[in-house]
Amino acid sequence: MADIYINYGIDLQEMTFELMDAAKVADKLDPTMKVGIKPNLVVSRSADDGATTHPEIVEGIIKYLQAFGIHDITILEGSWIGDNTKRAFKNCGYTDLAEKYGVKLLDTKEDKVVKIKNKNVLLNVCESALNVDYLINVPVLKGHCQTGMTCCLKNLKGCIPDSEKRRFHTMGLDNPIAVLGTVLRPSLNIIDSVCGDLSFEEGGNPVTANRIILGFDPVLLDSYGAQLMGFGPDDIGYLRIAKNYGAGKYADIDTDILELNSENRPKTITQHSSAVKRLSGYIEADSACSACYAALIYALDKTGGIKDEKIKIGQGYKGKTLSGPGVGNCTAGCGSYVKGCPPKASDIVDMIKNWR
Ligand code: SF4
Incomplete structure (x- = not known):
């Protein structure tokens, strides 16, 4: 088993399926499982703008799960405070996806909330994210105007209510994001690094990389993603804290990385922003x-x-x-x-x- 799996190309659905196959995800699945998929739909904007998860990646995940007999699948997300999740589901292609494959859509803004205390911080977390048997986190690797970057750990912020998102900002973002990473533990992370934004979470300056990354430790993946974006892992405040809290380890020279299709890496396409x-x-x-x-x-x-x-x-x-x-x-x-x-x-x- 490798620590990180990377696939290059432009057929996102096929690439995702190949990654899950290479990582033998099916070995950990059971047909009776309730599976949650958490994309990044922070705004109602096409994935090509660099902010949101490509629906083709989630489609690859659903196909893989259904091929192994899993049918209780829910896509769960709560857009940022300034946007409407249902509009994001529709505009980003997820309403059609849910209909096509018979999976559920859940707006976490309307979910029940569970209080959990850890590291002396009391968090309000959406119940459905805690109640699934297998949570698949599908963030976008992209820049962020306050935290530098956003990927696995910060994507989990979509699993808290809007009131809690506001409170996270008053608490300085880094510590509560790190604590959230200790209480909400995705079983699997599949990172959309197809064209994440240069520096803003809401998109507009996509940087084409044509890459999808899979792994199990969100801290390891985020520290690797930080290096892909030009940061040292310690430059990212919440990552440094999450590691100190024992939420995962940093990628280093011993990290085993398996690249698929490296000989077929797509060439640069015209940059538009x-x-x-x-x-x-x-x-x-x-x-x-x-x-x-x-x-x-x-x-x-x-x-x-x-x-x-x-x-x-x-x-x-x-x-x-x-x-x-x-x-x-x-x-x-x-x-x-x-x-x-x-x-x-x-x-x-x-x-x-x-x-x-
Ligand atoms: S083949 Fe050359 S251009 Fe392509 S990733 Fe490797 S070093 Fe870069």
């Missing part, structure tokens, strides 16, 4: 894989570019002798390059800072 276009000005790309390019975009967002030097990236540079900085093993012919295939954004951040 103005923020991503601006950062692309610091790059000289030639047939770059989208996951590699996304890492560089996230790193440039944190550092700015290198003055008078464009950073080379892409398979077109393979085997060539080059000058200037490069990113990824394909640019090994550069004077200096960041190793990895794809490399982590956190390593690219270090290279750019040291270049100056």
